[in-house]
Amino acid sequence: MDLGLLYSAGKDSSLAALALDPFYTVTLVTATFGITDDWEHARKAAETADFDFRTLDLDPAVAEAAVDRMIADGFPRNAIQQVHTHALERLAAGDFDAIGDGTRRDDRVPAVSRAQAQSLEDRHGIDYVAPLTGFGRGAIDRLVDARLVVESGPSEAITRADYEAELRALLAKREGRAAVEEVFPDHEQSYVTGFR
Amino acid sequence: MDLGLLYSAGKDSSLAALALDPFYTVTLVTATFGITDDWEHARKAAETADFDFRTLDLDPAVAEAAVDRMIADGFPRNAIQQVHTHALERLAAGDFDAIGDGTRRDDRVPAVSRAQAQSLEDRHGIDYVAPLTGFGRGAIDRLVDARLVVESGPSEAITRADYEAELRALLAKREGRAAVEEVFPDHEQSYVTGFR
Numbered sequence: 001m002d003l004g005l006l007y008s009a010g011k012d013s014s015l016a017a018l019a020l021d022p023f024y025t026v027t028l029v030t031a032t033f034g035i036t037d038d039w040e041h042a043r044k045a046a047e048t049a050d051f052d053f054r055t056l057d058l059d060p061a062v063a064e065a066a067v068d069r070m071i072a073d074g075f076p077r078n079a080i081q082q083v084h085t086h087a088l089e090r091l092a093a094g095d096f097d098a099i100g101d102g103t104r105r106d107d108r109v110p111a112v113s114r115a116q117a118q119s120l121e122d123r124h125g126i127d128y129v130a131p132l133t134g135f136g137r138g139a140i141d142r143l144v145d146a147r148l149v150v151e152s153g154p155s156e157a158i159t160r161a162d163y164e165a166e167l168r169a170l171l172a173k174r175e176g177r178a179a180v181e182e183v184f185p186d187h188e189q190s191y192v193t194g195f196r
Numbered sequence: 197m198d199l200g201l202l203y204s205a206g207k208d209s210s211l212a213a214l215a216l217d218p219f220y221t222v223t224l225v226t227a228t229f230g231i232t233d234d235w236e237h238a239r240k241a242a243e244t245a246d247f248d249f250r251t252l253d254l255d256p257a258v259a260e261a262a263v264d265r266m267i268a269d270g271f272p273r274n275a276i277q278q279v280h281t282h283a284l285e286r287l288a289a290g291d292f293d294a295i296g297d298g299t300r301r302d303d304r305v306p307a308v309s310r311a312q313a314q315s316l317e318d319r320h321g322i323d324y325v326a327p328l329t330g331f332g333r334g335a336i337d338r339l340v341d342a343r344l345v346v347e348s349g350p351s352e353a354i355t356r357a358d359y360e361a362e363l364r365a366l367l368a369k370r371e372g373r374a375a376v377e378e379v380f381p382d383h384e385q386s387y388v389t390g391f392r
Contacts, residue, residue: 001338019327022218023339098335105310105329114301121332131215133301133330136313139294139323142197143219 003129004029004096006087007053008162009042011144012102012132014192017051018147019131020100027052027096031087033063033166041161041191049195056094058163062086067170070183076167077109083163084110092124104132104140149194161191199325200225200292202283203249204358205238207340208298208328210388213247214343215327216296223248223292227283229259229362237357237387245391252290254359258282263366266379272363273305279359280306288320300328300336345390357387 003024007013013028020026028051030042039055046053066079073079084101091099099120103112112120117128132140144150172180199220203209209224216222224247226238235251242249262275269275280297287295295316299308308316313324328336340346368376 001342018218019215022214023343103330105313117301117332121334127332127335127338129332129335130330131327134299134326134328136317136323136325138317139325142323146197147219 001025001097002027002095003098003100004056004091004094005099006031006056006084006091006101007042007046008102008164009045009191010102010162011148011150011190011192012104012107012140014045014102014148014195015140015143016100016102016131017049018195020129024098025052027054029054029056029091030161031056031058031083031090031163033058033060033163033170035060035063035166036169038161038165045161045192045194048193056087056090058083058087058090063163063167063170066167067174070167070171071175071179074183076164076183079167080164081109081111083167084112085116087163088112088120088128092120092126092128096126098127098129100129100131102132103130104135104137106137147196148192149196150190151193152188152190154188197221197293198223198291199294199296200250200252200287200290201295202227202252202280202287202297203238203242204298204360205241205387206298206358207344207346207386207388208300208303208336210241210298210344210391211336211339212296212298212327213245214391216325220294221248223250225250225252225287226357227252227254227279227286227359229254229256229359229366231256231259231362232365234357234361241357241388241390244389252283252286254279254283254286259359259363259366262363263370266363266367267371267375270379272360272379275363276360277305277307279363280308281312283359284308284316284324288316288322288324292322294323294325296325296327298328299326300331300333302333343392344388345392346386347389348384348386350384
């Protein structure tokens with residue numbers, strides 16, 4: 001069975017890839033609005049473990065709406081949820097038997113409710129799986145230490161290879177660097193450079 | 197990291213074993229009140245995949261209370277939840293770094309809430325993982341077909357190798373066979389005899 005996993009080269013989606021590997025033929029899929037080339041980080045990470053890789057084009061109008069929302073809210077949570085939902089819909093409409101993401105037990109966002117999962121499955125005739133949903137923060141941290149090579153640092157130096165980086169870039173372009181600092185106060189970022 | 201998985205030789209806990217195998221040194225643990233020897237089915241299934249196996253002694257008073265509850269309710273759901281919670285507490289108090297079970301997304305029972313999971317982890321200094329929580333019924337069915345050898349049939353012929361079988365036996369002893377039919381109207385049972 002072919003599974004497409006929404007992949008950011010972050011710790012969670014990388015661990016999800018390892019969790020699904022015994023059950024599916026996994027392709028890592030990085031969603032992009034075409035705003036930056038940050039998805040290249042994800043391709044490199046995928047290569048280190050011989051995972052198949054492809055990009056998934058998102059609708060640029062969704063990026064604009066998400067940035068509008070961030071500016072109105074003053075925080076990124078709802079905007080990221082909107083984009084994640086859009087990315088899952090696009091992925092589900094493709095040619096995979098199953099799709100997945102790195103959502104975990106203690107995540108506030110992105111979150112996919114049981115009803116949303118069922119709806120995705122019924123409308124698209126696919127299975128949606130979120131293998132980290134049953135793992136808490138402590139378990140995830142220990143598995144990340146054991147199985148992934150992670151680089152961490154300030155967000156200026158480290159770029160996550162997903163739509164979040166593109167939303168930051170778009171926000172900076174529209175409102176300036178200061179707006180990014182305001183909406184994303186957490187400076188610490190990390191991404192995965194390899195699998196053990 | 198050593199993980200003890202509550203194991204019934206049912207489809208869910210068998211699939212959970214395969215899901216956790218890449219991340220942990222997994223021991224399959226079958227909980228027993230000492231009422232029957234049904235746990236032997238679980239030991240045999242564990243052997244077919246070279247999983248370590250052990251039994252976990254439960255408190256017989258919990259079995260009596262669970263049967264009281266079944267008789268009062270007329271259905272087994274709450275009683276099984278009580279016993280599952282008791283089994284997780286006993287397992288968490290043991291010498292594993294992490295514990296797990298086969299709970300899945302669409303399960304009504306047993307169910308372990310996020311708060312219960314956190315409480316187990318904090319009080320016992322272990323990780324609790326439920327790797328099937330992020331999988332729906334369709335995905336599970338397809339993975340079971342691909343990876344497990346399952347025997348199904350009427351409950352007279354097929355015995356699940358866990359505390360549920362023991363609760364049935366205790367109910368039959370106290371109230372007669374007819375009470376078992378009333379409390380457990382679903383005659384179809386299945387258990388796993390091998391891993392692929």
